Amino acid sequence: MKHGVLIVGMNGATANTTIVGALLGTQEELALGSITSGMQGLSRHLSRESSFVFGGWDVSSPSPLELANSYHILPTEVLSRSSPILESLRPMRAVISRHDTMEAKALAEGNAEHLCELERLKSEIAQFCQMNDLQTCTVVYLASPLALAEPAVLNATLTDLKLMLEKNDPRLPSAILYAYAAIESGAAFVDFTPNITLDVPGVQALAEQSGVPIAGRDGSTGQTLMKTVLAEMFQVRNLRLKGWYSANILGNNDGIVLSRPEHRELKMHDKLAVLEQILGYDGFAHAVDITYYPPRGDSKEAWDSVDFTGWFSQPMAMKIDWQGRDSILAAPLVLDLCKHMQFAQSKGSIGIQEHLAIYFKQPIRTGALAFSAAARRLREYYQ
Amino acid sequence: MKHGVLIVGMNGATANTTIVGALLGTQEELALGSITSGMQGLSRHLSRESSFVFGGWDVSSPSPLELANSYHILPTEVLSRSSPILESLRPMRAVISRHDTMEAKALAEGNAEHLCELERLKSEIAQFCQMNDLQTCTVVYLASPLALAEPAVLNATLTDLKLMLEKNDPRLPSAILYAYAAIESGAAFVDFTPNITLDVPGVQALAEQSGVPIAGRDGSTGQTLMKTVLAEMFQVRNLRLKGWYSANILGNNDGIVLSRPEHRELKMHDKLAVLEQILGYDGFAHAVDITYYPPRGDSKEAWDSVDFTGWFSQPMAMKIDWQGRDSILAAPLVLDLCKHMQFAQSKGSIGIQEHLAIYFKQPIRTGALAFSAAARRLREYYQ
């Protein structure tokens, strides 16, 4: 039994690492950093990386293997292994809209009309499933965060969306075209980025109508994960949060894109909303800086300066320096999500998969949950 | 309805802050830092600080108010309030053994024989309850950590203990005399320090025979608390711990005592055992340093350097600088425990109170639990 994974932005660092790692890694190498491998009893319900067939779209054309060698993320001894499937893998032509990054817009070939592109994507998905004899297919959005969409899009019903498609409305972000195509093709859709795609009522309606599971948004890999972990401690211990400052330094393409205000907006929102949602109060200072810092490469450093008060309002503080690795943290979560979506499809789970909240900064519908509460939800779903 | 709280070592910084704060603070000032105030639905089961009558033993004689003014832990405007009860409060004479600190031994008047001291303690408890017309009474051990007791004590049955008492055996630590006296008097007993008192089978047996609740050991206030919080994150995310180094700098009396190997031994054990117990594996490096550093005063700084690996065994790290306040963190937990023990007595809960694991580094019987699991246990007990 084979399962398809189609990645939007398949030549980005995380997507590339996910694909190349999954195809070249041993079961043991792939286990660390994966929730489904760590959580007792989960793996027996789920498919393995070896059952996955990968594909995807990108504005850039280099082969995944070539790219992996330039990214220096996976160990060289892993990259020196061979895989005939990997060697033949190439991205399909990406759809873009004015919300894409200027680099993507410069690289992309001209788009056709919305309906035309939609048809192309659907036929590519169908062909991918047929040629590979796939049981299920999941489309994962991993391209650079888009500029924030207009309110008309954010609030669009399914009828609105259809009209926008027909009218070739330039306000329609490319990510919605992918989601639309996936869902209409019966493929699950995951948004691992801060885009608003799955918040749009029309997209949710389409998923429900089409009987397709969806999950998002904005993968929780490092600093925000820590916030969901520590916020619970503050809450249970009744230590009152007074302020939380977060600096982020990134040296990869994400760093460049997120240093631009229009692409950063949603990411900032997602990072900032977490604390209030979990603590249940506001009235504290919360600031986040994201800065492009080339020496970090694909590594990711975050520094948090946290102020809180205890008994008799006495001030205390905590500082955390997190030295993570962007793609190494994200890739096993992306693969986890594909396994969960495959399982959801096999079970007939439809619409927003709330039990996957642990994977996201801003899980659709539930909002941010305390880490342990989110873990419990996942555990209970599989019991 | 009044409830008694008798503190062993009532002139130490945490004990003094607990008593003076409870007697002078407003309901609002006392709420922060208290789990029972933060956890929804708990407070309605529990008594308030205003129903507590305080007393205790110490080797030093100054009045609590005098001491509080020298400790500089509670805000001066709080200390300038008046309380007739507080003003009349004085410690009773402490019992000591060779396991006490050299400072305690220098200050203490000569002990009488074990049985004689035991009788004295019991009659003091009885008198305290009678004079104050108390419904229940809890004895809390907050004196300096004792030197490690001999294995004969650690494994002593109730019969062994009785023999040691009769023979005036010098291996019997003073803390066991207090526990014995409390339990035989029908008072609950809490050990907030790293002593082995409640691990002794004979002490547990006595509590069960006497129908008395007990809870311990070693209050979890800062760095170890963080370990119970973060260990769960590592476990659920399946990030493999490779090493955890912890430095602690303290400037109060605890810092002096814990800088001595014989008094540090158990504290170190309690700090070190936590990670393996929660993670369920060993094979990582774990080191803890505790250093006396006078400029910190009653504040407490802890620095953790944590190494872990993720996907494809790629190394990542986290560093945490915790700038807490020792007594400000501990006092509301001590008061919480008195409320829980009063509730346990009213419900007829006997022996080790496992639902209080969240308060301790090494909760008796359960061992260290992940923070959220411990919080759930507490929540469930009151449902």
Place this chain on the structure above:
Amino acid sequence: MKHGVLIVGMNGATANTTIVGALLGTQEELALGSITSGMQGLSRHLSRESSFVFGGWDVSSPSPLELANSYHILPTEVLSRSSPILESLRPMRAVISRHDTMEAKALAEGNAEHLCELERLKSEIAQFCQMNDLQTCTVVYLASPLALAEPAVLNATLTDLKLMLEKNDPRLPSAILYAYAAIESGAAFVDFTPNITLDVPGVQALAEQSGVPIAGRDGSTGQTLMKTVLAEMFQVRNLRLKGWYSANILGNNDGIVLSRPEHRELKMHDKLAVLEQILGYDGFAHAVDITYYPPRGDSKEAWDSVDFTGWFSQPMAMKIDWQGRDSILAAPLVLDLCKHMQFAQSKGSIGIQEHLAIYFKQPIRTGALAFSAAARRLREYYQ
């Protein structure tokens, strides 16, 4: 012998702390944090705080003592001392221009024409000197950083400046009016902020023509100071800098103003230029974030993440968390500068005082110097 100190922005936190501290503090309390007190042999050349008479301008009217009580920067026991001079002190009406902050513009009464304001300032300086029987007078600019001036101003000759004054040119920043008034009045002028005032050729020419000493710009108190200290270590040890990321969190008015791009521009420049100037090479990443974070108050936290390589280009790193206090660090330097300027006037030192480079992020003419080199320059000047 009395010496005048007139502060532009005298109701800001640093200016207020400087004045109130100097008038209420003992010699001993004023010594720490002062270079002239620490550097052997300097103090005998210099006047003391007790010989200083203070005054200044501001858009806000509250009395210095009232403000000091709200700033919570100086200890309350100091503020409870009395000083008749301090009690009678009030700011004179400030001059502003479109480069001032929106808060200043909202508070300020309407300006008269440039020449008219210039005359007013000069007559206020003259009156201040005469009434207080002053030997010398120094004007110190401590108001909020102005928005960056136009290139026409930055490159203006003395003739250009005169024309701008006559034509009431709105491009002329208020700070230049103060400098102009001070210099024409024979008063020394110090710019402790990132304004370009003293970089303007016309201002330098006026100081030389008028025989007046000037010094600036942008006081070096914390993070940038550390850069001048550490850059020398990297240079001498031949460790190659690869990147330096600096986060700054501030909770005072400076934090609000510097969080606005137009007011931050020069500060950023000054912070960024330091490393290249001292190291003598570029090619490393250097980024600075400045974020308003109210919980910090007048305290100032800076976090630096520094990357460098050594033998065989092996990467190493350093992280520094600096927990300073803005006004407490700045005030003794401001007083130091007033003493140096008084000495310069007594010696007939004219124009840019290069030996004061140690006090500034971007010392005019010399550019940033390694800390020890700057210290040596100061020491040598007084030998």
Place this chain on the structure above:
Amino acid sequence: MKHGVLIVGMNGATANTTIVGALLGTQEELALGSITSGMQGLSRHLSRESSFVFGGWDVSSPSPLELANSYHILPTEVLSRSSPILESLRPMRAVISRHDTMEAKALAEGNAEHLCELERLKSEIAQFCQMNDLQTCTVVYLASPLALAEPAVLNATLTDLKLMLEKNDPRLPSAILYAYAAIESGAAFVDFTPNITLDVPGVQALAEQSGVPIAGRDGSTGQTLMKTVLAEMFQVRNLRLKGWYSANILGNNDGIVLSRPEHRELKMHDKLAVLEQILGYDGFAHAVDITYYPPRGDSKEAWDSVDFTGWFSQPMAMKIDWQGRDSILAAPLVLDLCKHMQFAQSKGSIGIQEHLAIYFKQPIRTGALAFSAAARRLREYYQ
């Protein structure tokens, strides 16, 4: 013209890295981290690594190349280069005494009598010089820190030393035998470890009589270097040090040895003495922890928590996390010292080379100097 470098403990990590790096590295790879390469004008006086011939003694026998491959300190592409000289290199048999580590004592063959070993060492040095046709030779002590020597040794005159040699006195540490042999052979002697060898009056006298330069002690590579850099800032800025806590975690053999009290004693002294010597006052808290932490390997992490006060005694703080690499930092300094000693020999500089203070934690005779003062001394020597 060839110059000899004989290393005591040549199979330790730093010594091995020094030798293998010097023989396999390019001029450019060797430059970073070297003071003589960074300091303008120095290199023209000094010999290059390519003129060095290496040898040495050790208790372990593996070949340097074999070891380098297990140490993982130098990049693999460097280790894959070939060097006929390196391939033939083997350690000579080490001398030991009871002060050596238990590992060394277990590995060592039995020592002969002192005078006999001394003669052997001298003849080995002579043979090394003759066979390689060397102009000069320097012996560098890089073996594990010895246990502290008895006072009788510390205060020994040359006459005392001779007597101890003759009587085969077991109190004589092995390091003194090496120093004695080197100096009597006319070879310069450098002690890069915390041993007291060069503090002994008799060793200094022998060097002066023999016309040989000596330099030590205890190489300054990381945390202590930072102290010499920052202490100057505190002094010039008149910020009063209140406390300095330093944690060190090391994962190499040095970490194991220094975790033993008897071998740590001198290292601790050297680390602790620095601040008072530079600041010129005491009365602050100063504590250092050194902990063996295997995950760090040859990397070295140091965390410093520094407390100081400024104006009106207001408290401020700094925390520094230094993530260095032990051998990578030390090796270029060892090579620098060999070049300096060769130059000293060519110039006829005799006895303690005070201008090399910048290289040591406890430079003999001068004591610790502020970093910039030490740099100036070195610079001036070569002018």
